[in-house]
Amino acid sequence: MNQPVYTDNDPQNELVTLNLGPTHPATHGVFQNVIQLDGERIVSGVSTIGYIHRAFEKIAEHRPFYQITPLTDRLNYCSSPINNMGWHMTVEKLLNIKMPKRVDYLRVIIMELARISDHIICNTIIAQDTGATTTFLYLFQFREHIYEIYEEICGARLTTNIGRIGGFERDFNEIAFAKINKFLKEFPVALREFESLLNRNRIFIDRTAKVAAVSAEQALDYGWTGPLLRSAGVDYDVRVSDPYSSYEDFDFEVPVGTSGDIYDRYLVRNEEMWQSVRLIEQALEKLKHEPAGIFHADVPEFYLPAKEEVYNNMEALIYHFKIVMGEIDAPKAEVYHSVEGGNGELGFYLINDGGRTPYRLHFRRPSFINYQMFAPMSKGMLLSDAIINMSSMNIIAGELDA
Amino acid sequence: MAEVTNQELIQQLTEKFGEKIVGINEPYGLLTFETTKDVIINVLAFLKQNTLASFNFLTDITAVHYPEKKHGIAVVYHLHSMVNKIRIRVKVFIDEHHPEIPTATTLWNAANWMERETYDLFGVKFEGHPDLRRILNMDELGVHPMLKQYPLEDPNRVDKKDEYFGR
Numbered sequence: 001m002n003q004p005v006y007t008d009n010d011p012q013n014e015l016v017t018l019n020l021g022p023t024h025p026a027t028h029g030v031f032q033n034v035i036q037l038d039g040e041r042i043v044s045g046v047s048t049i050g051y052i053h054r055a056f057e058k059i060a061e062h063r064p065f066y067q068i069t070p071l072t073d074r075l076n077y078c079s080s081p082i083n084n085m086g087w088h089m090t091v092e093k094l095l096n097i098k099m100p101k102r103v104d105y106l107r108v109i110i111m112e113l114a115r116i117s118d119h120i121i122c123n124t125i126i127a128q129d130t131g132a133t134t135t136f137l138y139l140f141q142f143r144e145h146i147y148e149i150y151e152e153i154c155g156a157r158l159t160t161n162i163g164r165i166g167g168f169e170r171d172f173n174e175i176a177f178a179k180i181n182k183f184l185k186e187f188p189v190a191l192r193e194f195e196s197l198l199n200r201n202r203i204f205i206d207r208t209a210k211v212a213a214v215s216a217e218q219a220l221d222y223g224w225t226g227p228l229l230r231s232a233g234v235d236y237d238v239r240v241s242d243p244y245s246s247y248e249d250f251d252f253e254v255p256v257g258t259s260g261d262i263y264d265r266y267l268v269r270n271e272e273m274w275q276s277v278r279l280i281e282q283a284l285e286k287l288k289h290e291p292a293g294i295f296h297a298d299v300p301e302f303y304l305p306a307k308e309e310v311y312n313n314m315e316a317l318i319y320h321f322k323i324v325m326g327e328i329d330a331p332k333a334e335v336y337h338s339v340e341g342g343n344g345e346l347g348f349y350l351i352n353d354g355g356r357t358p359y360r361l362h363f364r365r366p367s368f369i370n371y372q373m374f375a376p377m378s379k380g381m382l383l384s385d386a387i388i389n390m391s392s393m394n395i396i397a398g399e400l401d402a
Numbered sequence: 403m404a405e406v407t408n409q410e411l412i413q414q415l416t417e418k419f420g421e422k423i424v425g426i427n428e429p430y431g432l433l434t435f436e437t438t439k440d441v442i443i444n445v446l447a448f449l450k451q452n453t454l455a456s457f458n459f460l461t462d463i464t465a466v467h468y469p470e471k472k473h474g475i476a477v478v479y480h481l482h483s484m485v486n487k488i489r490i491r492v493k494v495f496i497d498e499h500h501p502e503i504p505t506a507t508t509l510w511n512a513a514n515w516m517e518r519e520t521y522d523l524f525g526v527k528f529e530g531h532p533d534l535r536r537i538l539n540m541d542e543l544g545v546h547p548m549l550k551q552y553p554l555e556d557p558n559r560v561d562k563k564d565e566y567f568g569r
Contacts, residue, residue: 003535050538057523058547062554093430223460223512234484241487333429336480336491338461347462349480362464364480372515401538 004034004046015043018383022051026387028125029397033375040382045375049368053401060361064326065091066165066304068361073159075365076399078121079114079342080160081150086339089244090348091165094335095328097299102290103167104246105283109180110153110162111245111339112276112283116187117146118342119227119269119276122394126266127198129391130207139194145183152176166303167296177284184281191273198266205263212377212389214260223369226344228393231268232260238340250282262392302328326356343367343394367399406455406486408433414453419445425493434491439503442494446479446509455486463506463516465524467498469550474498477526479506496526498549505531523548 021032030051036043056071063071072083085107092099099107120143124136147157152175154162163169198204214224219232229236237254239247255271257264296303300319309316322328332354338347347364370393378386408428415423415435422445425436437445449457461480468474473495481490496503505528506513517528518537525546528534536543545552 050536050540053538055547058554220459221511223510223516236484241484334434335430336432336489345461347480349462349464349478351466360466362462364462368515368519369512372512 004048014038022048026129027390029395029400031390031395031397031400033378035378035383035386037383040384042378042381042383042386045378045386047371047375049371049400051401052397056402057361057363061357061359063357064324065328065330065358066323068358069163069165070159070161072363073161074398075363075402076118076342076346076367076396077158078396079118080158081110081114081162082118082339082341083346084160084162085111085245086337086341086346086348088163088165089339090335090337090350091302091330092297093337094333094350094352095165095299095302095330097166097297097302099167099245099297100290100294101246101249102287102294103296105286105290106168106172106295107163107245108247108250108283109280110150112279113146113149113180113183115340115342116273116276117143118394119273122342122392123194123266123269125391125394126208126262126388127204129388130204132198132201132204135194135197138197139190142183142187142190145179145186149176149179149183152179164296164304166299169304169306171293171295180280180284184277184284188274188277191270191277195270199270207385207388208262208266208392210259211262211385212381212392214373214377216260218373219260222373224344224373225366225370226341227265227268227272228260228344228370230255231257231264233258238338238345242338244337244339249286250279252279252282262388265392330354338364341366341399343396343399344370363402365399365402367393367395368402371395371400406483406488408488410454411488411490415445415448418448418452432489432491434493436493436495439494439496442477442479442492443504443506443508445492446481446506449481449490449492450509455483455488457481457483457490459484460506460510460512460516461489463513463520465520465526465548467524467548467550469498471495472497475501475524475526477503477520501526502529503527504529507531522546525549 016037018035018037020035021027022030032048033045035045060068060071069084069087072087073080075083120139124139128136150160151157153172154160214232216232216234219229233256235254235256240254252275255268257268304323305316305320310320330352332352334351336349338345344366346366349362350358351360353359412426422437422441423435427434459482461482464478466476475496475498477494479492517531520526521534522536522538523546
């Protein structure tokens with residue numbers, strides 16, 4: 001058994017036990033790694049997780065579909081909208097609802113903004129952990145701008161609960177579009193500056209290139225997905241291989257790395273931000289050709305009606321009651337749906353038995369599956385390299401523990 | 403890359419494993435079948451290496467508890483062939499009083515934590531697993547909380563019964 005050894009009382013022992021975490025400023029989250037050190041080199045490590053396990057899968061068995069959206073917020077809380085949309089699309093797949101194109105494009109805008117905010121966090125944190133605080137400060141304010149856009153659309157910033165099953169709760173207003181356009185104008189400038197400070201920076205390259213390199217075979221064997229897998233040279237992206245939300249209408253590239261080291265991961269994430277900007281621009285362009293004002297599918301029996309409707313309209317009141325009580329007429333079936341989250345393939349495995357709540361809901365959480373390689377791959381690594389390796393894996397504690 | 407249909411895969415699997423492959427179904431286009439625990443590793447290895455679409459990627463392992471069934475725990479594997487863009491779901495129903503099944507860590511290292519999570523939440527013992535410990539819950543918990551007999555709310559409270567909360 002691979003139990004962590006927390007203390008060693010043997011003064012003759014040459015190795016030092018270092019208890020890194022659960023709360024440590026360098027790990028950016030609730031992670032514990034008990035590491036045996038020989039000087040600065042890691043001899044062995046054991047990861048302990050579960051410090052913020054909230055039993056979401058159990059709770060989800062006791063909630064109607066629409067109440068599960070706030071649970072998904074708290075998985076990867078750096079890109080909550082992707083989780084929300086992924087869950088909505090899972091239920092829509094179960095119910096066989098097809099979205100109008102305009103809703104798909106609005107969703108693409110939100111999901112790509114979320115991806116940018118996720119990658120901003122990861123890449124600026126890599127820079128921060130290698131000592132480049134300036135770049136962190138330059139780019140990080142754009143996460144704030146993205147949160148302002150969310151705020152305009154759904155009223156919330158971090159745990160967004162954005163959208164509904166069947167569409168959005170309200171249409172994007174003028175201010176939201178103005179803010180998106182402003183973001184599209186300002187963000188590329190800042191991102192270019194960010195890249196010019198780091199991409200060919202000797203110190204940064206020395207710290208990151210050839211560190212924690214992972215081959216494609218290893219990455220696939222350990223179940224890696226997302227930017228981590230792509231940095232190892234595998235061009236797997238759920239948006240392309242299994243398109244959802246009309247991603248097949250868009251023209252974008254999937255950047256891949258070659259060596260799977262930290263520098264490649266950084267470059268892949270940067271390029272994905274550029275591609276996300278492209279996707280948002282295309283989506284805005286496509287929206288001009290769609291009929292205005294459509295922000296949800298015409299499925300009154302599944303789409304939670306607006307409150308004014310509920311108070312003034314008999315049908316809306318009935319549907320509202322049935323949805324809130326979980327009495328919707330959903331097929332007894334099981335469905336797996338996955339979306340490309342900030343860290344990789346975010347999957348939802350939903351089994352419905354016709355009850356008011358899911359019979360079983362399982363989240364395939366990319367952070368959880370990506371992180372299991374951390375301890376084995378740290379062996380023989382310098383402690384300082386292991387820290388930036390962890391930053392570059394972008395492990396989000398909420399997604400790790402569910 | 404040539405398209406591989408579910409029919410071709412099923413034909414290939416039944417040729418190889420005969421009546422061990424049962425309950426073939428295609429919910430939402432995702433090929434699903436059941437098999438037994440004595441051949442599960444052979445089935446997974448066959449899917450990984452030999453079939454028309456090589457299912458090189460282990461997407462997920464989880465379990466589902468059906469208390470009313472004779473074999474009450476279903477261990478569910480999701481595999482993915484990235485080259486052929488096709489997914490497959492394999493289920494194994496095992497006795498909930500003796501929930502034992504061979505480990506898939508021999509085929510994919512990714513199975514390690516997925517199986518630990520399944521053990522933690524459902525008590526499924528993966529035989530041959532290198533490090534089968536609890537992963538999310540504390541070691542002293544004593545129960546496997548995702549089994550249906552454990553209520554969500556504190557059972558000693560009279561005001562918060564599960565039946566008021568959907569189930």
